Amino acid sequence: MTPTLTIVVANLKGGSTKTTSAAFVSHALEGAGLSTIAVDADGENESLLSWSEAGEWSIPVIGLPVADLHRKLPGIVDNRYDAVVIDTPPMKERLGVVASAIKLATHVLVPMAPTGIEYDRLPAIRSVVEDAAALRAGGPPPELAVVFTRTVPNAASTDVYRQLITDDGLRVLGPTVGRLERYAQAYGLPIKNAAGTAYGDIVAELLTSTEILTS
Ligand SMILES: Nc1ncnc2c1ncn2[C@@H]1O[C@H](COP(=O)(O)OP(=O)(O)O)[C@@H](O)[C@H]1O
Ligand SMILES: [Mg+2]
Secondary structure: OOOOEEEEEOOOOOOOOHHHHHHHHHHHHHHOOOOEEEEEOOOOOOHHHHHHHHOOOOOOEEEOOOOOHHHHHHHHHOOOOOEEEEEOOOOOOOHHHHHHHHOOOOEEEEEEOOOHHHHOOHHHHHHHHHHHHHOOOOOOOOEEEEEEEEEOOOOHHHHHHHHHHHHOOOEEOOOOEEOOHHHHOOOOOOOOOHHHOHHHHHHHHHHHOOOOOOO
């Protein structure tokens, strides 16, 4: 049996572009021809849910901010989708919920700015992912992939942190998401042509390197 592509978007803290990334990644997956459902596991904010309602998205979004998400979600999704994108609360505040989501993940996508403060959070994120993955029922561990967001053109930081993180043995996706008004002002609006943005390139890279959909 091939598992559904399940991308969990996670980071230690709020304000790290998780929800924006979950929104655009889910639309880019849909744009790539995969029927996609998004899950808002951040019960404190419910930003993805409210964004989807205000923006009248065609992609279904359900709220499931629970620590037994890994037990509840499979019955709800019921193999009816090619891809599931889970937006999560900050690990630091809701570890149980995030760990539960990671138990279902084929990919854990960690959006972060290429800065020292975000870089210093990676070991903690990594150990949460490893601990959760060790407790899953079966299947291969999820792939952890870092994606740089809010990057500034021609800034040396992007290459510097890409090298550091790669040297630490983590995967950094090639495409980066720039610090742009189109993302800063996206909340509450419909998302058009996500496949034509950097998030489309990110999804394309994830899909070419995954065996899940090609096996
Ligand atoms: N690429 C980007 N460029 C500029 N602003 C961004 C970008 N991505 C997200 N933002 C803004 O950064 C803030 C935090 O993003 P959000 O997705 O809500 O993070 P989180 O879900 O991790 O709390 C929001 O105001 C959002 O609009
Ligand atoms: Mg959020």
